[in-house]
Amino acid sequence: MNLYSELSPSPRTIMTPGPVEVDPRVLRAMSYPILGQFDPEFTALMNDTMAMLRSVFRTENEWAFPIDGTSRSGIEAVLVSLIEPGDKVLVPIFGRFGYLLQEIAERCGAAVVVLEKSWGEVYDPEEVIAAILREKPDLVAIVHGETSTGRIQPLEAIGKACRELDVLVVVDAVATIGGVPLEVDAWCLDAVIGGTQKCLSVPSGMAPITYNDRAERKIARRKSIERGLRQSGGDSSNDARQISPIRSNYLDLSQLQDYWSPRRLNHHTEMTSMLYALREGLRIVLAEGMETRFARHRLQETALVAGLQAMGLSLYGDARCKLTVVTCVRIPPGVDGESVRSMLLELFGIEIASSFGPLKGEIWRIGTMGYSCSRKNVLHLLGALEAVLVRHGVHIQTGAGVQAAMDIYCS
Ligand SMILES: Cc1ncc(COP(=O)(O)O)c(C=O)c1O
Structure with missing residues (x-):
């Protein structure tokens, strides 16, 4: 009898700076x-x-x-x-x-x-x-x-x-x-x-x-x-x-x-x-076209950032040199960042990244890269993050994040 079950990885929404969905x-x-x-x-x-x-x-x-x-x-x-x-x-x-x-x-x-x-x-x-x-x-x-x-x-x-x-x-x-x-x-x-x-x-x-x-x-x-x-x-x-x-x-x-x-x-x-x-x-x-692809990455970044800010979260780093495909968010004071990440993964199947060195415990890193960089993923993440943050006792303006992103998509 084979002790090992057939390989069956869970479908995930991967919003990290890599690896991302394929x-x-x-x-x-x-x-x-x-x-x-x-x-x-x-x-x-x-x-x-x-x-x-x-x-x-x-x-x-x-x-x-x-x-x-x-x-x-x-x-x-x-x-x-x-x-x-x-x-x-x-x-x-x-x-x-x-x-x-x-x-x-x-x-x-x-x-x-x-x-x-x-x-x-x-x-x-x-x-x-x-x-x-x-x-x-x-x-x-x-x-x-x-x-x-x-x-x-x-x-x-x-x-x-x-x-x-x-x-x-x-x-x-x-x-x-x-x-x-x-x-x-x-x-x-x-x-x-x-x-x-x-x-x-x-x-x-x-x-x-x-x-x-x-x-x-x-x-x-x-x-x-x-x-x-x-x-x-x-x-x-x-x-x-x-x-x-x-x-x-x-x-x-x-x-x-x-x-x-x-x-x-x-x-x-x-x-x-x-x-x-x-x-x-x-x-x-190449079939998508490089310029179209860059524009898609910029659009999803704009929607994500609008949603996060409307929720009341603040971004990390000098905005003048922000990398389009990675958005760093400050973990609200008193919140256990790892607990938020676990709940996102376990309940919503969404992965975002933690951080290294001096930023450990300070920021989450959200990737919008390649195949993972989609409207569906951005909206799912914003909705899920809002729900998880409410569970963690964070006072945020509920509903505002997804609406702000939808404003970008519908404008
Ligand atoms: C900017 C940058 N350089 C190098 C690496 C190393 O890549 P790998 O883990 O594929 O060896 C990474 C991985 O995340 C990266 O983000």
């Missing part, structure tokens, strides 16, 4: 039969995925492909391939995921210089540019959309300054790709990492990346050193003293790009079902 078309795509990784039918799907990623990243870069692993595998692949031990890396931090960039850069052996901003704010680009001029780093690593604080960092001026000063700039766009404008080429970003489980609404497990020829040149230099080392039996008494090989096999972009090139040099075994999912997810994004 379009049934993506789930269906994941159930198709496996193809061999060098089957021309499969490699054609890989090529489609690269082409669609270029469109979503808004780039002409040759290299745009997914890393097999969660978003941080993409970050780690880019940083371990671009940072040589001893390189100076500047990380302007304004939330939890800036610290992740710092940690990975340090593990790559970089001399890391950080800037730190109070949580809830972002940098005036001039502050970052002044730090670049002062510190003269080899590389700048920065987050675009910080899900821990719900803020968005303007990148265009920073990207252009880096290009002028010949500094590589790497961007964590895990939370923004497919939900808010991200212009890889126009903003002069050298390497960018996206996430699947947020605005692209594909399950977690792949990290789309793109990088340009400036980044590729550094990777290629390190690759030729590695080849030289192997041929000389590991003797590093030549050029290898100046340039060091990439210290990862799984995340070595020089090997991965050979696998994604027409040469198809074997590396790992591509994640067939995840590739189907990503391809379908990207197809859905």
Whole structure:
């Protein structure tokens, strides 16, 4: 007798900053039969995925492909391939995921210089540019959309300054790709990492990346050193003293790009079902149209914010740099935030997120991302949150939240 029941996850309304609900078309795509990784039918799907990623990243870069692993595998692949031990890396931090960039850069052996901003704010680009001029780093690593604080960092001026000063700039766009404008080429970003489980609404497990020829040149230099080392039996008494090989096999972009090139040099075994999912997810994004999709995210944010404020709740953070797809709400004084979240999940099947570090117990984070970013979800959440807050003794104006959101939809 089998002790385990058949898998039957409860249907949820997921209003977190990821993972979010997945379009049934993506789930269906994941159930198709496996193809061999060098089957021309499969490699054609890989090529489609690269082409669609270029469109979503808004780039002409040759290299745009997914890393097999969660978003941080993409970050780690880019940083371990671009940072040589001893390189100076500047990380302007304004939330939890800036610290992740710092940690990975340090593990790559970089001399890391950080800037730190109070949580809830972002940098005036001039502050970052002044730090670049002062510190003269080899590389700048920065987050675009910080899900821990719900803020968005303007990148265009920073990207252009880096290009002028010949500094590589790497961007964590895990939370923004497919939900808010991200212009890889126009903003002069050298390497960018996206996430699947947020605005692209594909399950977690792949990290789309793109990088340009400036980044590729550094990777290629390190690759030729590695080849030289192997041929000389590991003797590093030549050029290898100046340039060091990439210290990862799984995340070595020089090997991965050979696998994604027409040469198809074997590396790992591509994640067939995840590739189907990503391809379908990207197809859905492009079919909706990027501008239409951004407008949908803005509309749902406007309705959500109007509803929360009409209820009497206050938002966290500097409103001028609010990230469209993540809304941070202050937990009313005296209310147990975790009890509210549990009741939302248990009684209404709705999940919202708690928070990290200094914001723990202070705010809830509500995501309006991808397939989860819908009128139905916003209205359900507002109605449910009102009911749960009343149960927790909060004096709110009942009925006002849903009505305020309906005013936005019906205007
Ligand atoms: C901005 C940002 N960067 C990086 C990550 C790390 O992604 P993952 O958990 O998929 O490795 C996250 C995850 O929530 C994120 O929000």
